[in-house]
Amino acid sequence: MNTEYQQYLEDLFNWGKKLKTTIEKSDLSEHEKAHTLEQVDSWMDHIHHLLIDADAGPEQLIDIRAKGEQFLDQLRKSSVPYGKHQLPALPYAYNALEPYISERIMYLHHTKHHQAYVDGLNEAEKALYTNEKGKEPLKHWLREQAFHGSGHYLHSIFWENMTPNSKKKPSGQILKQIEKDFGSWNNFKQLFTRVAESVEGDGWAVLLWSPISQKLAIQSFEKHQLFQIPNTIPLLVLDVWEHAYYLQHENDKASYIENWWNVVNWENVNDRFKQVMK
Incomplete structure (x- = not known):
């Protein structure tokens, strides 16, 4: 040798x-x-x-x-012990996405709403997996885990999916895949916008990758945990719960969605796509 x-x-x-x-x-x-x-x-x-x-x-x-x-x-990437999830730090300041998303909304959304999902997930996991058993029936904690877990994980992607330095349009591998699967960037943007506007009440619009079909897809998740497709991977998520926009846009969800396109972090979406392609 x-x-x-x-x-x-x-x-x-x-x-x-x-x-x-x-x-x-x-x-x-x-x-x-x-x-x-x-x-x-x-x-x-x-x-x-x-x-x-x-x-x-x-x-x-x-x-x-x-x-x-x-x-x-x-x-x-060491695992998080059951019941020990923590609120992730934002990758930018609370006012960094202005004027598209206000500082007040970002602060409340992150420190109050996301924190509540973290707390709820921790409580559910302690009841399910540790000795801190709650009095409620098992199905209660399974519902709590699904609801708060979905809220925590989706928000963790959501913050990373945005940036004050957005290039406004995708590039690289994710753009090629968008054009392949949806025909064009404009076709994708229009469909994603319509899906976000279609959410009844609380929910998300999500760009997914399906390892089985090897294609992108767009899906609405209502109340976080409903209408999800198993074995798919979220790449880009948009929170359309009212708490994400009401202080700035009141009930005008369409204006919020239009503004959001200006802060999408396409480099993050492309990085996520490259990871799942491995």
């Missing part, structure tokens, strides 16, 4: 030892720690076999490095 390859594998093996220590000290649950440590041990065994394999080549080194990078991604 090339001496440089051998040294690289030895360095990876020693890094694996340090990684195991990091995992043991992490906030992962005991079950998750055991599972991850088992994976790292298997990975290190593979490195050990490569060290004694005289024919090991660059392709195998690339594969073994990629697996190590996956472990890093797992640690960066």
Whole structure:
């Protein structure tokens, strides 16, 4: 084996030892720690076999490095313990989206409405998965988990889907897919707008990717958890609950939707699309 390859594998093996220590000290649950440590041990065994394999080549080194990078991604995205969700910080100031969305709306929407979903999800998870069992029947907590969980996760995407530096129009892979599936950018924009306007009462308009059909789709989610399509991935979401616009537009939902197009973060949507295509 090339001496440089051998040294690289030895360095990876020693890094694996340090990684195991990091995992043991992490906030992962005991079950998750055991599972991850088992994976790292298997990975290190593979490195050990490569060290004694005289024919090991660059392709195998690339594969073994990629697996190590996956472990890093797992640690960066460590799971949230049941009942421990937190309100995510906005990626911009509360007044950054003005004049399209007012500072007052953004502040209340984020700190009051989104926080309420976080609190509700935590309460439901504690009742379902920990020893803090509530007196209510199981179906109550399942409904609470669906309602508040949908609210928390959709809002977390919503904030990232907006930016004060919007390019107003998509580009890159997501634009190509939009044009392929909807015929044109204008066709997509018109349909998405009509879907958002069609929501009866509280809900969302959502641009989805379907891994099964390998196509984009537009769907309304009413009351967060209704009319969702299983095994699809939200890429772009628009909150059309009245709390998202009433202080600024009163009951004029159409004006709110028209304004929102000016703050869509198409780079974020494109990044999300590239991730799901992997």
